[in-house]
Amino acid sequence: MDLPLSTITLSTGLALLLVGMWGMLTHKNIIRMIIGFSLMDTGVHMVMVSIGYLSGRTAPIINDAVNRATALQEVVDPVPSALVLTAIVIGLGITAVMLAFAVQIHEKKKSLSIEDCTESKW
């Protein structure tokens, strides 16, 4: 099968999204749910990067490897890479706040299972 690289990366990213979603929905331990969220995050980043890839081209940095005059035919799309840079940093911030919440929940209730957090249930 002669699949281009962008299709392989796209499918891997979408598969990671599914795995992360399954992890978030099935587990009861808060830390495992946070890991599932992190997996979903990584999957989304992979999908975004794969959209910008064109076959046979190289990284968008103009030095000895890429000539300035023919750069239009030789580089990959730089815009999705820039968007993913922002997205990765924001994913880090969200994960940090989630972990701080998990630490606080453990201190107040002495357990990390989400079944014990019943204040928001009807």
Added chain:
Amino acid sequence: MIKRLFILLLLVLFGIMFYNVASHYVEPLELSPLASRYVDKGPDELGAANLVTSVVVTYRGLDTLGEVTVLFLSAAAVGLLLGLSAKASAPEGESKQPKTASSELVQTTVEYLVPIIFLFGAYIFINGHLTPGGGFQGGAVIASGILLLFLGLPLAKLRHTLLGLLESLSGFSYVVVGLLGLILAGGFLDNRFLPLGEYGQLFSAGAIPLIYIFIGLKVGTELSAVLENFKGNNSD
């Protein structure tokens, strides 16, 4: 049982949707018009060799300012959440084990490696406009150096006031550089108020290295503060 069925149904439906997306994906043969404009005019207008840097810092510079703000907010939230618990458990802190120093081999190696890691991180964010990398990646490397310090030398203490001062000054200077671009050049966060210089050199591309230095310092000190909050036992 019903819950498991629902989860399975949800995953199957998502799977069908994703399969549709992946099977109908056709790779484009040319760059999109937006990307062509950035690749064509980027090196001449801005003087940066790394096209992703020119997009992140200048063409989409306002998004980067928003991202730095979000990072600051999350670091402040972590400090608020974990700082309260440290104060609450401070009176009964004597029940924790006293910290012992690590062995001499580990201490020597950590003292040897941490400056090298800081140098590497600084190299990454100073050369952000010439090689892959930039402010955020360099700041993350600096924070990993501080993590090595915490793990290898358990009795080391960081000075909070210095870290806080460095972080605030870097963030403030980033906005000041943006305002200078507004006053002296085309618009907010325009990098042309410093000379564009010779293409491919270290001191080129106007204010882009300056912006990345401030972003790198800010992200590095911020992540170190987050790590220190997670470590706990803040005494000052």
Added chain:
Amino acid sequence: MSMNELLGSLVVLAGSVFLFSAGLGVLRMPDAYNRIQTGTKASTLGTIMVLIGLAIYHPAWIGKLLLLIFFVLLTNPVSSHALARASHRRHIRLAEQTVIDKLDEDEAGAMKKVKTEVVEGVE
């Protein structure tokens, strides 16, 4: 194939044999300390040999590869030392064939010295 390529490929092959034996050792050893020892020694040597083979194959890259070798040689043994000390502090079980535990004797001797100093100081 020129001489450089042949020699470089042979050294890389030898390095990969060492890396395989590191994995085999981690699988077959009886307790944690033995596993740490085989894993570190054999894999460090394997990595260094692969990098040297690459340096012979591409002589232009020799500066960067020497730096990499130095870095691996600096960090691998220290990290395994930290792991082994930490697992000894946690009282991870030693294998049944063990005869001597030198670290226990060292630490017991150090504790006794501290205790006798305290007692003599009181008197």
